[in-house]
Amino acid sequence: MLEGPSYLVSRNLPSSCEQESKWIYNAFRVIELSNSKHRLEDHGEIPLRKSCKVQDALDQGSRQLVKDFPNIFVIQTNQPDDHDHYQNHTGARSDTCSLIHQLGRDISINCLLRCSRSDYGSIASVNQNFRSLIRSGELYRLRREMGIVEHWVYFSCNLLEWKAFDPIHRRWMNLPQMPDNNCFMCADKESLAVGTELLVFGKEITSHVIYRYDILTNTWSSGMRMNNPRCLFGSASLGEVAILAGGCDPLGNILNSAELYNSETGTWVTLPSMNKARKMCSGVFMDNKFYVIGGMGVGTSRSLTCGEVYDMTTRTWTVIPDMFPGCNGGVEVTEAPAAVAEAPPLVAVVNNVLYAADYAQKEVRRYKKDRNLWVSIGRLPDQAVSMNGWGLAFRACGDRLIVIGGPRGLGGGVIELNSWIPDEGPPHWDLLVQKRSGSFVYNCTVMGC
Incomplete structure (x- = not known):
């Protein structure tokens, strides 16, 4: 950076x-x-x-x-x-x-x-x-x-509006408004930054749609198609490539398939399938391997506690038992009614160390890879408010962790961006900026280029 x-x-x-x-x-x-x-x-x-x-x-x-x-x-x-x-x-x-x-x-x-x-x-x-x-x-x-990389945070607190924030120079940028698509706006959406592109995925009435924002031209476009259209998947990017895994197909079937997107060539490559089908999961890159964490399996409303890791060299998936047990509020909270389903795990990787935000306890946890164990290291920012994890962003931004959210109130709210550069001590959050805006974060991703 x-x-x-x-x-x-x-x-x-x-x-x-x-x-x-x-x-x-x-x-x-x-x-x-x-x-x-x-x-x-x-x-x-x-x-x-x-x-x-x-x-x-x-x-x-x-x-x-x-x-x-x-x-x-x-x-x-x-x-x-x-x-x-x-x-x-x-x-x-x-x-x-x-x-x-x-x-x-x-x-x-x-x-x-x-x-x-x-x-x-x-x-x-x-x-x-x-x-x-x-x-x-x-x-x-x-x-x-x-090796020159700047990490910017891209997020949306209004359905068609996206903002970019440069945490080093502390500058705001407004992106052009997304194309107006009422069907797309009423469905769940995922976002992903890869290379110099911001991708927003969602579902229309009978099909899936992808909107792509290109920072080179400052324009939105649509028309991209995955090999296996999906939504509610886990994803992460590494430079100019990204991996998407799991999710639901247009008929609502939970998938175990995965594919890789190359932003340089604009091509999709089908990868070997995961061992378990899952939706509403999270994905991260750590040690140049892609991890899928949490989510919901087939035929149950219980959260999956296992994770899977994909080795890009051997092109194989390996199950990690009990990688994410008791994700929020304690080990006994593993099932919730569909109407109040919790958000995908709030996880982020900084310097090949995995962190998670426990929205129920308002804690930050660190993952011990050698012991397959999570330990609590401190508190989230006080203003980090969510609805079962929805509306709160927890992301890696270069060498720091970013938390985006704020208190809700009548007539609008305030959005806060807090950051912490992880060390051996407990989190000490630095308030980067406070802005009057919608306080519910619909989508958030970080672009490094």
């Missing part, structure tokens, strides 16, 4: 570029200054699609810089969009493709990799070359290769 301020120019530029790099940084500092006008203090928001232009910032504060250093200030905001202009008369690529002309394309990209992705909207507004680079996904692929 990126720490501290973001710099558009690498600190490792060769000495011959040192003088130029100072002024290149000053030029791109204009982007950062223009963004600062839109930043959230404690309650404001900025849109995900930033409308500010670099030229606007130049007009307001950097004309003197351009006047004094005309050959150093190299951002070109009026480059033609026509592809023919990207090549010179010899057929070779012209210098307009080098992004930051005096640095060249490779060093330019190396600079941009270290910029926070919340600034990519402004960078894309510079010209066609920058816009094409941002939308191509190349920067995100290179960031993965270099």
Whole structure:
């Protein structure tokens, strides 16, 4: 996760570029200054699609810089969009493709990799070359290769509205509203972030539907189809791949099937089936293996206490007996009427350690893998209110645990985002932000890219 301020120019530029790099940084500092006008203090928001232009910032504060250093200030905001202009008369690529002309394309990209992705909207507004680079996904692929990852929280407290929150810079972003689909909105939904995509799964009257939000284009689309359509499944992502397991088919049958989605290729691959069919379960990746925990089995309203782990190398599932017994409120609470069925287990993995939120006792528990045992380590935030676990989000966000929720009240409520970086001591929750909003979290996921 990126720490501290973001710099558009690498600190490792060769000495011959040192003088130029100072002024290149000053030029791109204009982007950062223009963004600062839109930043959230404690309650404001900025849109995900930033409308500010670099030229606007130049007009307001950097004309003197351009006047004094005309050959150093190299951002070109009026480059033609026509592809023919990207090549010179010899057929070779012209210098307009080098992004930051005096640095060249490779060093330019190396600079941009270290910029926070919340600034990519402004960078894309510079010209066609920058816009094409941002939308191509190349920067995100290179960031993965270099181990540069920012984790953002995506969640919905209103049926068609999604927000993104950057916990490092503490910025809010509004996503475009989801397409209006009344049938879809009335059904249970699951969400999953994988690669640079946010996927929202749900059920229409006679079929399942998937809506996909692409951060590269800032747009929603639909039409994706799994090999085996399902809802109420367990899922988790690891980089650009995700695994979905269990759930219900369009006829309500509980499934033991599983499949893998690759966001780079947009393809679904059917995996070997689990040993037990289950719905309303949770999934996590831990030690590069995929775990399915809890859920409801076939022909019973009792919660399953066993888990299963899928080894991606051997392509095999292994049952883990009593992996999640007494998930909430004590070991005797293993059955509940369908009308008040509890939410899937609230679990998250940080640094290959599994944690769970016990909503009934308002406790945080840590899983001891070597002993197949859960131990209580402390309390959830006081404002973490839920209805049998529904409406409360408990997620891993990089090296920290995130709890999202708040007290309910007439006429709306307040949403709180609390975080804790796990250590050997009890949880000490840091209130990242408090915002007036619907206090019931319908869906929540974390995207790392």
